[in-house]
Amino acid sequence: MPNSPIRNLSRLQSSASTSRVLNLLTVWRHHRDDPEWIGQPLFLNAHLNRALIIKHRLRRDEFDLFRSRRQVATKVIIPVDPNDLKLGGRYVFVGQSNFKQVISQVFGASMPEEDLQTLRMIDDLPSLDPFLVREQLARHGRTPGRVYFELTEADRRRMFAFAQAEISPLVAMSMGSDARTADRAGVLVGKILSNADGEEMEPLRLTLRLAKEEYAEGVFCWKGFLYYKWSIASVMNDIGPVLAEISRLRPSGKVTPEDQAELTSAREVLCRRITRTLSKASATLKVYDDAYRQLTQNGQPTAFREFLLEAPHLFTRLGEQVGALQHIVSFWRYRVRGGLISPEEMHDIYADFVGSLAERDDVANAQAA
Template identity: 50%
Template sequence: MSDRAVRSLENLEKSASTARVLNLLQISKAHGNTADWGEKPLFKTVGLNTSLIIKHRLRRNESDLFRGRRQVATKVIIPIDGQDLKSGGRYVFVNQIHFERTLMEVFGVPSDHPDVETLRLIDKLPSLDPFLLREQLGRSGVVAAPCYFALSEADLQKMLNFVKAEITPLVQLSLGGAVTGSSSIERMAAKILSNAPGDRMDALGQTLRLDPEQYQEGVFCWRGFLYYKWSLGSMTSNIGSVARDVATIKPVGPMDQAAKEYIARGREVLKGEIVRTCVEVRRTLKIYDEAYAGLTQDGNPVGFRDFLLEAPALFARLGDQLGAIQHIVSFWNFRFGPKASPPGVDELIDIFMDFEVSLRGRDHEP
């Protein structure tokens, strides 16, 4: 690995998991002595279960590693020495050309190992948000310990309350009138959050004339939209706070002219990209809002049916957009929390470069 790649690996190892990074090495250090971690590992292979998994925006020179066109890939980094990240690491992209052969030759994981399917399930997600990661794995029968998913009971309850408020018009529509109690709303909210089949949910699929597979996938992505919509609302103030900090943070140590110019440019670029990405997120969410309003307010199911059919692609787009914002907010708050040491020049440049690549598409590489 290059010097910058090693520094970036060290920065990642010190950080908490985010929407872009699943830090299994840190989780193993924090929970490796607990029964849950030992009995319900995310991966059965020791190397994979102490790796760093990253939703990585591909550079131009990396795109030919895949047969199809994609902008974001799932990168698995296994440190050579978990105690000394300066040693670097070995990595592979999930589903790259010769993926299974590389896993076997470099990491010793055979193609029929259950960890391979777990990696592919993770690759199907647009981001590594703990709520969606847990549900994606759970609906495929992969049950891992709670320590892998940084979800507090308070956040889960806030999410449930948000979903209940969001689906109230749909419950009223399905019951043909006003809702007299909260039990119907809570039951439907629970079904949406669990993606579990049920009479009312199945009936909605039949009304929309969707086959069971289309409907179940659409509802899972609808749930993703609800989660992302809640996430955007819950972190709006944090986005503004981080944007202000980015504009004012000062590194320590000597700084040459090139570094001064890059950091000054980086502040302006990141501010603009954060605003642009938030606008794109709201534009994507508006597609859902309009389709849902058409169903619940105008009695027109066609738009919502189209939304559920398009939901997987829209979900991927929204996850990519919002995942970049979530990553920046989570990483920044973790790295620059109370009593945190100020960054050195090289570290701040690395952070700015990481943020810029996360926010920009392939056509806007820094």
């Protein structure tokens, strides 16, 4: 129910991945005096602008909240006490039946139509990674402050070593390679991932040959590609076993020849879609790798600078591809661990996966046309 308590919010805040949680409560705590937070809010409603927004795998008893069948929904949680998350919170699913009425009950006030539209835009996305969310909103003329689009602390910790290795060639090029290269790269990564600014970042701006007004946007885009490259590396480690399980798993109970033929066809289509989407995402990241190599190996910052300034239009395609693949890995592991799967449910899962991948392909093709 919308007013039921949600437990473990503090654990969710400390360990959640960026792609799954948009933590506006943390943004409020860190930036509530920042002019960007005040002047360019993500949501007009004050409670909503301090909420936790989560991509949530629906449980069986939650399917009936929606008019159409779906596997994942966007959950908006309002903590009972923002200073004590152990008390839980109230929630609503974006797009559930009687959504406007329910969200008004949860918030205790009517919701601005602009906020409802923003929630629907976010709900349309396969993940909540900040680079994808930012571009989705920008396509619809929404430009919230950059303070809303940060990686979670948990993901900054998880990707630190990966980013440090990525940054080391730039540090070696700029300062020479020695025993301190890794430490210097670590310092630089910490600043990039935490959106640090100021005089200590001036050498990086000069190396990239970015004007001061271009620098913040350029580093934001660089962080985005570091995030996607790290995410793809993780997905590639996981997708092989998932594909193998999809190929060998058979439904429980009685299966008619017609059911078997449909499931076999759907399984083959799904495996091809997964492989193709992974290949396309890797090809997009190669564009980044080539530009970065021009900087670090050939000493040509112009190519990398131009790439960073043109990068945002790649976020939509790449973010949706990565998000769809992460959804498949995450949901498949969650559901298979849940036990037996009937032919009907297996068909629904395949249809959901194939449909999401096809939708991402259609978006990419429309943008490329």
